[in-house]
Amino acid sequence: MTIFHWRENLSLHVPAIDDDHKTLIDLLNRLHFMTLAGDDREAIGSVMWELVRYTQRHFRREEMLMRLSGYPGYEAHKRMHKALCERVEEYYGAYRAKPSRFNIKKLYDFMADWLVVHITKEDMKIQPYVASLGNVEAA
Ligand SMILES: [Fe+2]
Ligand SMILES: [Fe+2]
Incomplete structure (x- = not known):
């Protein structure tokens, strides 16, 4: 399995959004390494919950910026x-x-693929609008 790293072609040059995307990728990788290390289920479950919550939080932030712009x-x-x-x-x-019975790799691959496609094809479209708002600080 290839490890998913944030890379420059994923950048919208909007710190608030780029930082969120980096956090989502970090959470995914944390899940992967915890599974490899055989961490206990409770710990893995709580990182998975963090991923759910952070995904929701990031989308709210992006949607707010879309509306504002x-x-x-x-x-x-x-x-x-x-x-x-x-x-x-x-x-x-x-x-x-x-x-x-859960296969973390399936979640990892699904989410990594989704993020790459969504960021490069969809989030990129909002870039000029959000950039027109001026300096958007990372929250
Ligand atoms: Fe996004
Ligand atoms: Fe998005």
Whole structure:
């Protein structure tokens, strides 16, 4: 499995958004390494929950910036966020129901692929709008 690293072509040059994306990638990698290290299920579950929560938080932040900047594709973009949130929550629920049967690699690969495609194809479209707001600080 290839480890997913943040890279320059994922940058929107908007610190608030780039930092969120980096945090999401870090959380995914943390999950991966905890699994490799054989960490206990409770600890893995709590990082997975952090990933669920941080995903929701990042989407709220991005959606707020889209609204403020008048991005015309807001509704469609928000629907993609919602669909991803539902998937990640499903993964989390499946882990909680049967941790021994859960395949972290599946979650990792799914989320890593989703993030690359979403950031490069969708988040990039909002870049000029959000950049027009001026300096957006990382929260
Ligand atoms: Fe994003
Ligand atoms: Fe997005």
